[in-house]
Amino acid sequence: MPVYNAPLTDMRFILNDVFNADQFWQANEKLAHVDSATAEAILEEMAKFAQNVTLPLNRTGDEEGARWENGDVFTPAGFKEAFRQYAEGGWIGLGADEEWGGQAMPKMLTVLADEMLFATNPSFMLYPLLSVGAGMALSSYASQEQKETYLPKIYSGEWAGTMCLTEPHAGTDLGIIKTKAEPNTDGSYNITGTKIFITGGDNDLAENIIHLVLAKTPDAPAGSRGISLFIVPKYLVNEDGSKGERNAAGPGSIEHKMGIKASATCVMNFDGAKGFLVGKENEGLAAMFVMMNYERLSMGIQGIGASEFAYQNAAQYATDRIQGRSATGAKSPDKAADSILVHGDVRRMLLNVRANNEASRAFAVYVGQQLDITKFSTDAEAVKKANDRVALLTPIAKAYLTDTAFQATLDAQMVFGGHGYIREWGMEQCIRDLRIAQIYEGTNGVQSQDLIGRKTIKCGGAFIAEYISEIRDEVNQLGSELNFIKDATLDAATEVESITQYILEQSKENADYSNGVAVDYLHAVGLLSFSYMFAKIANAASQKDGEFFANKVQLARYFVARILPDLKARLVRIQSSTDLVMGFDEDYFTNQS
């Protein structure tokens, strides 16, 4: 059976040594209730839960899958009990406001807790994740009464939440949704339409499910400016807050998917279901974006979890598996063969994965810290700066972290040779389960468009310029023994700065240009970000003694030599002609003769 040991040592190192979390928390009145001892206790408890509860349900969940029967959805054996235990541990509200029963923990910390659950059982993790996302949207946009009705029950796990956006004909382009919301005289609405790909759309984990549904009112403007957000509970809620009668909202079926099979992905039918407006009419998309940004960072964390899980299992396999001999003479002459760790190519794969884990984890904590500033800081300028940074880095966190993690899981699978393809080793499930993270919550292509368009071209490159300025300020402080990472990061910063300028100019001349180079640009900014993270890691590690810290610096060297060079190829591609992409006639693609 696959193994997983929560990487608490690296998590501690990142929180305490790389980001000086204690200092950050103590300096902020609203976070002064958190310190490293609290953080440590939370991470240790979550590690136990992940290792003992969700890990053992991962393969059985995949094999049994979620199932739809006569209009109800059932999760695989053990999920209900695990969800109960998770809820009772207070985990659903870990990052939520205390007012609604949450623990008000900072994002810097919750990203690490979330990683463990994603590592051990991504299908399971999606259920509470959607509840938390729904909770966030309601916290920001719902009325006081709505908050009081729904939030405490969502955070306690009595009720669950979903996010109903996609329709059969409309995924990325929400402007063309068809679900209708017709106003009733009592202020409620009748919601009618079909939504697809609804994670946890129905399940047996909670006694009620609170759907957040995007729909259009009769007189709504066309396009995305005419979308409203509604609360549509599976069971209506009585005056006293108890569960009332069944609403006309339910799952028509569930999808059969490549992975995350224990997560119920539902087709949801709303047949004149009673719904309640959240915020104002036609302003639903903004509310949904609160939730979507949250989910997007989470998808990056799904990547880290999978990559860490894959690493641990591949490293163990490589250590145990003996085959072939070292090119420099037998390393285990007493055995029939050496461990496959004597082969540089096996190490290359493992080091690629490990470098990904450590840089990604630091990056998630970094973005988490920025989110914490936006939420908890009272310094308006700091909040604005952090908001810009979060805007810029959310697509990186979602898309770059899942792209690199997916490649990492493939590398890890390859370490196993043929065994990696066999179910019992867990690697093939890990890959199938992770693949969705590159696709859902806005495909990584769409994330790249967001980065290059809304977050870069639209602000004239201001966000990336601020980010590069911070990177320069920080790496310039590195000691000369870290010149390898200082220089590499400064070079990468200059290259990204230049290519951004190039993109701004090209975009003015050709509106079609940026779309075709967006993924390469996202990877360029991602590589710079990882280089920045390794600069932070190497800086923190170089101030300590011991092999653990020396290895951190060495891994940063590996990153510079073996991973960062991909930037060169990205830059060349970004400078290629748009005509090579857009010049073909549309019928070229399906006509091969």
Next chain:
Amino acid sequence: MPVYNAPLTDMRFILNDVFNADQFWQANEKLAHVDSATAEAILEEMAKFAQNVTLPLNRTGDEEGARWENGDVFTPAGFKEAFRQYAEGGWIGLGADEEWGGQAMPKMLTVLADEMLFATNPSFMLYPLLSVGAGMALSSYASQEQKETYLPKIYSGEWAGTMCLTEPHAGTDLGIIKTKAEPNTDGSYNITGTKIFITGGDNDLAENIIHLVLAKTPDAPAGSRGISLFIVPKYLVNEDGSKGERNAAGPGSIEHKMGIKASATCVMNFDGAKGFLVGKENEGLAAMFVMMNYERLSMGIQGIGASEFAYQNAAQYATDRIQGRSATGAKSPDKAADSILVHGDVRRMLLNVRANNEASRAFAVYVGQQLDITKFSTDAEAVKKANDRVALLTPIAKAYLTDTAFQATLDAQMVFGGHGYIREWGMEQCIRDLRIAQIYEGTNGVQSQDLIGRKTIKCGGAFIAEYISEIRDEVNQLGSELNFIKDATLDAATEVESITQYILEQSKENADYSNGVAVDYLHAVGLLSFSYMFAKIANAASQKDGEFFANKVQLARYFVARILPDLKARLVRIQSSTDLVMGFDEDYFTNQS
């Protein structure tokens, strides 16, 4: 349901225009029975078989899977009938000698026929593929009597073949296999041992299965010089050639895998089974390599098939799916949105896949032609040159073609957004089925070691130097309107030449060096090879008029601008220090604290 239309137009273009196949065939006495009309007829027939017989069984085969029951293996519904039809069409012996019932078709042609079957049903294709591989090994090494006994029945499909190498503890390192072969007084042997990952190890498609088994005789030298090859039939063969009594060789179970679920991957138990030596004792590995090289090229073709299948479905989806608007103004103002082909990023993905298909297909035909020279030419010098070329390019054909194809199927899946993750669209199965091609028949890492070690360092770079010389000679003949691909290919050739020299020097100083850069080197040579293929394609296309040909040239431009730049990153990585890979202690990998 997924679509597939055999890409006959491109196949014709490659055979006739790029490789002047008619001229090549007619110039060789032993191939004079083939001409483009024959080739055309064969490809058209295979296209019908693939589209009408194997395609409809692809998803049902995946869902039903092969199953093991009480010691027998059953293939999914329809496979038996399809195999019968395939055998009766004479397809198993398409490339086999006429003496044994084959059709003696050249490899240049059979690679194209094989591609269609791999595109539509890779699980199915593996059954006859293993028969053909076993047939090849027997043709080269078996006695006349053995050939007469087994070959006609294998090529007619009455019997099937397998290849039994891997053992639980020994995959890549065959020197440490434990299966024993004890000689009997009648000249036969008793074979005892367990083999794993045996494709088609048992099945209900053929009345008998001829296992080719690697085993060690009692006094065999240690390591790979002490391995012998044995024929171990499932049913012993009577004097008159008919099926006799059951041998002690059978499947203990089948594996549960990520993909190719309709292909039975067996654990095979040999309990003192009667076996017959092929060739001489201790020379079994050479015979097995005949079969393995054949399979390795086939795995590359599996990649092309999957990539073509993925392309066609993704291109159709992109054409049909309307969402969002073109950045340069609505292209379908009468519709609610434009087709997603207006987005450069969607085109980028499709063009990556299409470029992969066209270059890979040309490369497979090129390697096929080299194999045909080794088999049919009477010019000893030409044969030697072709043998060197095949030795160099077999790892490229296996590993580079499957690496690029796997990325291509991922790109194609991403075009579908969330629908790509759902079973009914066929993309997720395509990816799961293809993933094994990077792993089996020697992982792509092992192929890279073969390329950099045995095929490059061992001969002092002679094979690659000959290849580069041919490339230079040929692309120097390109007209100036093709300077873009001429220059790009010449530059790539010079870069690969220099990096090879660098590798030769580094290897002398450090025996551990080459292993850690092997995959990057393989990709560098692969990129050069694709550039060479696009030079050939562009050259042939530029001599014709019409949009079809103009688009070929344009796709070559796309390759140079968007795909070839990856070479830059590969070269940097190859020049990085071995110490960054080998410098970590072995216990670093499993110890994270």
